[in-house]
Amino acid sequence: VEASIPEPQREAWLKNQASGFKGKDQFEKEVVRHVETTLARSMFNCDETAAYAATSLAFRDRLVIEWNRTQQRQTFADSKRVYYLSLEFLMGRALDNAMLNIGEKEVAKSGLSELGFRVEDIIQQEHDAALGNGGLGRLAACFLDSLASLNFPAWGYGLRYRYGIFKQEIIDGYQVEVPDYWLDFNPWEFPRHDVTVDIQFYGNVNKTTDDSGKVTAHWEGGETVRAVAYDVPIPGYATPSTNNLRLWSSQAASGEFDFQKFNSGDYESSVGDQQRAETISAVLYPNDNLDRGKELRLKQQYFWVAASLYDIVRRFKKSKRPWREFPDQVAIQLNDTHPTLAIVELQRILIDLEGLDWDDAWNIVQQTFSYTNHTVLPEALEKWSVGLVQHLLPRHLQIIYDINLFFLQMVERNFPKDREMLSRVSIIEESQPKMVRMAYLAIVGSHKVNGVAELHSDLIRTTIFKDFVTIFGPDKFVNVTNGITPRRWLHQANPGLSSLIASKAGDPEHYLKDLTLLNKIELSVNDPAFRKAWAEVKLANKQRLADYIKSTTGIVVSPKALFDVQVKRIHEYKRQQMNIFGVIFRYLKLKSMSPEERKKVLPRVSIFGGKAAPGYWMAKQIIHLINSVGSVVNNDPDIGDALKVIFLEDYNVSKAEIIIPASDISEHISTAGTEASGTSNMKFVLNGGLIIGTCDGANIEITREIGEENIFLFGNLAEDVDDLRHKNTYGDHKIDPSLDKVFNVIQSGTFGNAQDFQGMVSAVREHGDFYLVSDDFHSYLETQELVDKSYADQELWITKCITSVARMGFFSSDRCINEYAEEIWNVEPLQPDTNNGVGKGE
Numbered sequence: 001v002e003a004s005i006p007e008p009q010r011e012a013w014l015k016n017q018a019s020g021f022k023g024k025d026q027f028e029k030e031v032v033r034h035v036e037t038t039l040a041r042s043m044f045n046c047d048e049t050a051a052y053a054a055t056s057l058a059f060r061d062r063l064v065i066e067w068n069r070t071q072q073r074q075t076f077a078d079s080k081r082v083y084y085l086s087l088e089f090l091m092g093r094a095l096d097n098a099m100l101n102i103g104e105k106e107v108a109k110s111g112l113s114e115l116g117f118r119v120e121d122i123i124q125q126e127h128d129a130a131l132g133n134g135g136l137g138r139l140a141a142c143f144l145d146s147l148a149s150l151n152f153p154a155w156g157y158g159l160r161y162r163y164g165i166f167k168q169e170i171i172d173g174y175q176v177e178v179p180d181y182w183l184d185f186n187p188w189e190f191p192r193h194d195v196t197v198d199i200q201f202y203g204n205v206n207k208t209t210d211d212s213g214k215v216t217a218h219w220e221g222g223e224t225v226r227a228v229a230y231d232v233p234i235p236g237y238a239t240p241s242t243n244n245l246r247l248w249s250s251q252a253a254s255g256e257f258d259f260q261k262f263n264s265g266d267y268e269s270s271v272g273d274q275q276r277a278e279t280i281s282a283v284l285y286p287n288d289n290l291d292r293g294k295e296l297r298l299k300q301q302y303f304w305v306a307a308s309l310y311d312i313v314r315r316f317k318k319s320k321r322p323w324r325e326f327p328d329q330v331a332i333q334l335n336d337t338h339p340t341l342a343i344v345e346l347q348r349i350l351i352d353l354e355g356l357d358w359d360d361a362w363n364i365v366q367q368t369f370s371y372t373n374h375t376v377l378p379e380a381l382e383k384w385s386v387g388l389v390q391h392l393l394p395r396h397l398q399i400i401y402d403i404n405l406f407f408l409q410m411v412e413r414n415f416p417k418d419r420e421m422l423s424r425v426s427i428i429e430e431s432q433p434k435m436v437r438m439a440y441l442a443i444v445g446s447h448k449v450n451g452v453a454e455l456h457s458d459l460i461r462t463t464i465f466k467d468f469v470t471i472f473g474p475d476k477f478v479n480v481t482n483g484i485t486p487r488r489w490l491h492q493a494n495p496g497l498s499s500l501i502a503s504k505a506g507d508p509e510h511y512l513k514d515l516t517l518l519n520k521i522e523l524s525v526n527d528p529a530f531r532k533a534w535a536e537v538k539l540a541n542k543q544r545l546a547d548y549i550k551s552t553t554g555i556v557v558s559p560k561a562l563f564d565v566q567v568k569r570i571h572e573y574k575r576q577q578m579n580i581f582g583v584i585f586r587y588l589k590l591k592s593m594s595p596e597e598r599k600k601v602l603p604r605v606s607i608f609g610g611k612a613a614p615g616y617w618m619a620k621q622i623i624h625l626i627n628s629v630g631s632v633v634n635n636d637p638d639i640g641d642a643l644k645v646i647f648l649e650d651y652n653v654s655k656a657e658i659i660i661p662a663s664d665i666s667e668h669i670s671t672a673g674t675e676a677s678g679t680s681n682m683k684f685v686l687n688g689g690l691i692i693g694t695c696d697g698a699n700i701e702i703t704r705e706i707g708e709e710n711i712f713l714f715g716n717l718a719e720d721v722d723d724l725r726h727k728n729t730y731g732d733h734k735i736d737p738s739l740d741k742v743f744n745v746i747q748s749g750t751f752g753n754a755q756d757f758q759g760m761v762s763a764v765r766e767h768g769d770f771y772l773v774s775d776d777f778h779s780y781l782e783t784q785e786l787v788d789k790s791y792a793d794q795e796l797w798i799t800k801c802i803t804s805v806a807r808m809g810f811f812s813s814d815r816c817i818n819e820y821a822e823e824i825w826n827v828e829p830l831q832p833d834t835n836n837g838v839g840k841g842e
């Protein structure tokens with residue numbers, strides 16, 4: 001049955017179109033209506049949770065109306081769409097973002113105040129949507145904001161995890177993981193119980209031959225799990241465009257099989273089937289930059305990819321275009337190798353279900369997909385054992401072997417003299433057991449491959465993917481330097497600075513959409529009133545963080561001290577251990593001073609935050625050392641305000657919004673060549689903080705943009721890392737004397753049982769110091785001294801900060817998304833003012 005309303009009845013629909021609130025009075029009316037009818041409460045029992053719920057629902061109504069219009073507009077225009085496939089979307093909170101993006105925060109503020117609430121308190125009620133680990137997931141969230149703000153027809157596809165990244169508690173200095181059940185009340189999603197896809201696993205493959213001799217493969221039997229769509233509206237900033245993030249949830253496919261079991265009294269096992277099905281989307285794997293090869297993870301990947309492709313293909317088929325036009329209508333971006341099975345799945349759909357020839361199908365596949373690499377760390381590059389793929393996805397393994405066969409034949413034709421190349425580039429690694437190399441499959445199945453910062457893109461071209469550059473030519477490998485959304489990371493997180501900037505750079509609606517307009521503030525760098533206001537904003541942000549530190553840790557820190565921040569996932573390559581060793585060195589130096597000398601030093605607050613993967617023993621040891629140093633230093637009466645060490649529990653997006661605007665200096669100190677880009681480095685500078693960093697990732701481009709006089713760079717270069725590692729392992733490995741001193745104090749038990757930190761010490765002293773902590777330590781300490789000296793000259797410091805912010809326009813994710821659109825996707829925005837005939841019937 002056709003679901004559309006016939007023409008004669010449409011008038012009644014148009015007359016009664018939903019509109020959502022306009023202005024403060026209607027906003028209040030909607031909030032009260034939701035409290036009284038949707039929530040069944042009243043003014044006599046409306047707490048902040050209820051006010052949050054009703055406010056969100058009022059805003060959701062607004063969003064959903066624009067979202068429907070946007071989808072209709074896109075369908076009608078039949079323009080090419082982008083599909084961003086990501087296993088992680090680290091969205092954070094939605095309410096504040098919705099208020100600001102649709103430009104109604106002031107309305108909400110005064111309306112809520114009349115109803116008896118403060119908008120800030122209501123915003124705090126929301127649980128973060130934390131469906132990601134770190135940089136990769138937050139990048140996907142920034143991209144969604146830019147795609148909507150720039151009016152691109154774009155969808156995100158992901159998994160609706162019941163449990164996002166765990167909540168971190170610190171108990172006696174140790175990390176404890178607590179499950180993050182976030183779906184109690186989530187007004188931002190729409191369950192689509194009518195949009196479902198049944199996904200097959202296991203089973204076997206049979207081949208049939210028709211009269212013409214054509215062989216067709218049939219994947220049969222096995223187990224079926226149902227994917228149900230949950231849609232999350234993504235509002236663009238200062239545009240009505242509202243895109244869709246579709247998250248799949250798994251549930252049992254109610255087949256006859258279940259009923260049989262149920263009727264025959266096998267109730268328990270039918271419930272068991274249901275629980276097994278639900279397990280697929282139950283939990284986000286909490287590893288950042290680490291692949292553990294678990295079967296359930298592969299199931300998650302195929303489940304999500306197959307449901308998404310089914311949806312994309314279904315939408316394409318409605319247009320009744322020939323298959324060869326698929327890449328003109330569809331661009332699919334693979335966020336890391338996690339969705340690489342989509343390449344195989346599309347090839348399967350085209351040859352097994354749609355009857356295309358292999359070559360025609362493969363051309364379509366290659367033109368449709370592109371792949372972003374986010375890391376060169378070997379432990380993060382995905383490989384799946386051939387046996388596991390064979391068991392779970394027997395038809396896909398056959399197709400992977402065929403893809404590989406044709407690829408290797410091509411390589412052999414073009415490079416007949418290089419026999420070794422074949423085994424180096426084979427998608428199947430001939431190891432024990434054999435493994436499927438997902439990055440190679442992603443490269444072979446895509447038309448473009450990109451890295452996420454210039455150094456990183458150079459490194460992938462010259463190291464891990466070198467042979468593929470030889471095979472496919474250099475044009476296939478491009479760089480798209482990461483970016484961040486200035487809406488969340490300036491306007492929302494730092495309203496004080498945003499409005500100060502607006503006083504020079506023009507309306508937020510303009511400069512937040514063309515961030516290069518920030519350069520206008522450089523004209524005011526010497527304006528005393530502007531500088532004073534700038535300093536006041538920073539101080540207020542530091543006070544806000546100091547209050548937060550007091551309320552969560554009980555520790556009092558002075559907002560006048562230098563705030564030194566390192567917040568990110570805990571990882572040896574990110575080198576929080578080097579930071580805490582540096583803090584210990586500072587502590588020892590303070591201890592050796594006379595009280596008079598000590599009074600003269602610039603006080604510093606060292607702030608850490610970040611989660612360790614639950615199975616990452618060394619990362620947990622680092623957290624423990626930071627907390628142990630904190631409890632000694634913070635309680636040492638000799639030290640007082642001169643040094644405080646703070647570990648902030650459960651670092652996440654909403655905490656980042658408080659921490660980042662308050663930093664004076666932040667640390668981005670990875671071993672050169674290991675951090676693909678980093679994105680928090682961009683956030684800190686955009687918020688008027690300076691950075692201390694290595695020549696790694698996007699730090700290099702930040703330096704190019706803001707000038708080397710405005711950044712504190714130190715340490716060895718990427719090109720020297722291999723030699724240093726070799727020397728550390730085979731040559732004479734002399735530990736830096738200052739670091740040796742620090743180690744001796746740790747081993748003397750100053751910070752608790754020395755045994756607890758033995759791993760961190762011996763990694764440097766005895767096990768080759770893979771991350772070059774000792775090699776960079778001297779340079780690090782010197783540069784920290786330079787930071788102290790520079791901060792003492794507040795006038796020069798403020799000049800550096802203003803100049804840097806003025807030059808950060810390049811790092812907007814809008815610039816980055818425009819590059820993807822032009823160089824990789826070949827898609828155009830769809831302006832919302834073009835009516836495209838919507839409303840006139842079909």
Ligand code: C3B
Pocket residue numbers: 133134135136137139288289290336374375380452482675676677678679697
């Ligand atoms: C991260 C990288 O570690 C960061 O350098 C980079 O800025 C972001 O991706 C975004 O590109 N990354 C991650 O968070 N998880 C991975 N598995 C791999 C890379």
